[in-house]
Amino acid sequence: MTPSVNENKQPVPRHIAIIMDGNGRWAKNRGLPRTAGHAAGAEAFRKIANYCRTLGVEYLTVYAFSTENWKRSADEVSGIMRLLGNYLKEALRDMEKNRVRFCFFGDLSRLSPNLQKLCEEAQSKSSDYDVQVNFCLNYGGRDELVRATRLFAQDVVDGKAQPQDLTEEMLSGYLYSKDVPDPELIIRPSGELRTSNFLLWQSAYSEYVFMNVLWPDFGPDDLDEAISQYNRRNRRFGGV
Ligand code: IPE
Ligand code: IPE
Ligand code: MG
Numbered sequence: 001m002t003p004s005v006n007e008n009k010q011p012v013p014r015h016i017a018i019i020m021d022g023n024g025r026w027a028k029n030r031g032l033p034r035t036a037g038h039a040a041g042a043e044a045f046r047k048i049a050n051y052c053r054t055l056g057v058e059y060l061t062v063y064a065f066s067t068e069n070w071k072r073s074a075d076e077v078s079g080i081m082r083l084l085g086n087y088l089k090e091a092l093r094d095m096e097k098n099r100v101r102f103c104f105f106g107d108l109s110r111l112s113p114n115l116q117k118l119c120e121e122a123q124s125k126s127s128d129y130d131v132q133v134n135f136c137l138n139y140g141g142r143d144e145l146v147r148a149t150r151l152f153a154q155d156v157v158d159g160k161a162q163p164q165d166l167t168e169e170m171l172s173g174y175l176y177s178k179d180v181p182d183p184e185l186i187i188r189p190s191g192e193l194r195t196s197n198f199l200l201w202q203s204a205y206s207e208y209v210f211m212n213v214l215w216p217d218f219g220p221d222d223l224d225e226a227i228s229q230y231n232r233r234n235r236r237f238g239g240v
Contacts, residue, residue, distance in 0.1 A: 012227055013184035015059035016052065017206070019198055020045060022190030022214030035079035041218035042083050049100070049133060051220045055227075059132045059180055061105070063198050067140030070110075081115060084137070088118040101129040105176035106139030107147070133160075134180065141200030148174035160172065177202055185230045189213045189222070207233050 020041055027037030045062060052060045065080060091102065111119070121135070140183040155161040157207045161170075172178060182202045188195075189211045195203065209226040211218075 010224070010227060011231060012055045012057055013230060014057070014184040015061065015181050015185075016057050016223075016227075017061040017183040017186045017199060017203075018048070018064045019188040019190075019196065020215045021063075021093075021188060021192060021214055026214040026216040027188065034076050035083075036188055037216060038076075038080050038083055044216050044218050045087075047219060048223060050098075051223060053098075053100070053131050055223075056075075057131070059134065059179075059183070061134040061136065061177075061183060061199070063136045063139065063196075064090055065106075065137050065139070066197055067107070067138055067143050068197065070138075081112065085115050085118055088115075088122050092118070095122075095126055099129045099131065100126060101132040102126045103132055103134045103180075104137055105134050105144070106137040107143065108137060111181065112140050118221070132180070134177070136198070139176070140197045141195075142197060144175055145201060172201070173202060182206065185209065185226065187223075187226045189215050189218050205235070205237055207235065 014201045023037035023041040024034045025037070026040060027034050030036075049060060066083065069080075070077060072200045091098070091100070102119075104119050108116050108119055119135075135220060148171060152161065152166060152171070156163060177199075180202075182204070183199065183206050185201065186195075186203055191210070191212045193210050195208075199206070207230050209229050211222060211226065213222055
């Protein structure tokens with residue numbers, strides 16, 4: 001499939017993934033509580049999701065809350081969950097206008113029943129739309145692989161599969177990302193140079209772009225810059 005091309009005639013990847021990091025530092029720099037940084041981060045996400053749609057990106061995967069983020073204060077966690085709930089309510093209201101398909105990667109069972117219900121509703125009501133946003137909520141790459149392994153083991157116990165038949169393709173089918181192509185480009189703003197347990201399997205051949213901007217300040221120009229860095233890379237996939 002040929003990549004879509006934006007106004008600047010720059011080809012864009014089909015699937016972009018973003019580690020939305022730096023909200024806390026953004027707030028600290030302004031003498032604000034961390035939750036204010038998360039609110040500003042949610043605003044940055046709205047803008048970038050819209051921009052991705054205008055560029056023709058087919059899949060946008062965002063890391064919103066990791067399996068490790070529960071280590072934060074109860075105040076901060078509940079603030080993030082409240083912002084997520086508000087966002088989903090707004091998305092449900094504007095669904096016909098935005099036409100985005102919602103998908104959730106992660107173990108949602110640890111979220112509040114109310115938030116779980118909003119996720120289910122957003123997913124089921126948007127299933128006919130084309131542009132897909134994957135929200136990683138209580139997501140960890142290792143957790144995803146453990147879950148996949150358990151599901152496969154259960155299929156073996158049930159006589160539906162044989163260990164020696166397992167292929168990479170089959171294992172992909174047990175992940176949250178089943179049916180979603182691997183991201184060509186993964187962006188991490190905030191200056192940190194690590195993956196923090198994001199898309200461990202799916203990132204095998206992704207191009208990483210690390211940027212020195214905090215997520216609440218991340219705008220369309222930064223996305224253009226990341227895409228243009230991606231377009232200058234030479235992807236070899238182990239070949240020559
Ligand atoms: C990312 O921003 C949001 C979440 C992890 C939920 P941070 O809150 O990690 O911001 P920093 O890294 O402390 O600046
Ligand atoms: C990664 O950021 C998780 C999200 C952005 C949701 P963190 O801020 O949790 O990562 P570390 O702790 O810096 O590795
Ligand atoms: Mg962080």
